[in-house]
Amino acid sequence: MCRVLWPLCIVLGLGACASHHDTHSMMVNVVGIDTLPGDDLELRLAVKLRVQNPNDAPVQYRGVALNLDVNGRPFATGVSKRTGAIGGYSEQVISVPMSVSAFSMLRQALAVNDLLSLEGLPYSLRGKLADGLFGTTRFHDEGILDFKGPTPP
Template identity: 30%
Template sequence: MQRRPHCGGATRTWPMLIVAAVTACSTMPKDFETPKFGIADIAPKDVAVFEQRFDVQLRIQNPNNFDLGINGIRFQIDLNEKEFGNGMSGQAVTIPRFSSEMITAEVITGLGGFLRQMQEMSASATKLRYRLKGKAFAQAPSNFTIPFDESGEIDFNLAPPAEK
């Protein structure tokens, strides 16, 4: 009968080391400020009966004193408090400290959301409220997720103000 060496202590140590390594790699850097995410442009890509695809340009502003590497983003766009579509991008970008960069993402919307938005926009609305919420996946200076929830308003009333 062959006897195996006892490795009980080593067996318990490995899981703790793995947890410590994952935790160390997935935490936000000290003094991290959440970047600002905004919609810069929306352009139709493919309009079909049941599904519409749009290319959306997102601006990411880095308020931190270090470069921020992002290797993916997942988000939802609401227009006038109604869900418009969901988007994602695997585009990798490094945003220099105190700077901004653009990424392009694909947004997919269904027929109902698309028709609802077209109806509201054709009702002579001059302002469009949007909400952009989701997660960005950082890869530098360490691996962690960045939740975001931004909102804004686009004013389509381009007429000059009336003189008094």
């Protein structure tokens, strides 16, 4: 029995390697943040992501999960059962609801003495577009949250 199964496993494994093609990681950028109605001491946000697929094959997803860190500390989390596909060499804007607890807001407020004097706060966004066990696409974006706005000419 082992003489039959071993070669079969090797052939299937080589076939899987041969079918694996070079893929580039998804490009994800935060393009907007809107407020949503919240409960009691909870802040709710709708984070808009521009997801770009630099591959020729479409990416299917059946859920989105996000973690947002601000100033090196956990700030907000969010999940959505949203489903869809991002075609090859195309992009899509996805909105994901996120929750910020009162403790996260308090922790950030205590860590920042004077928001007006800051050039901005660093953020890091980690997430995934989920499509089953092997179809999950992970992504990461980071940058600076700018509080001063554009400089007048």
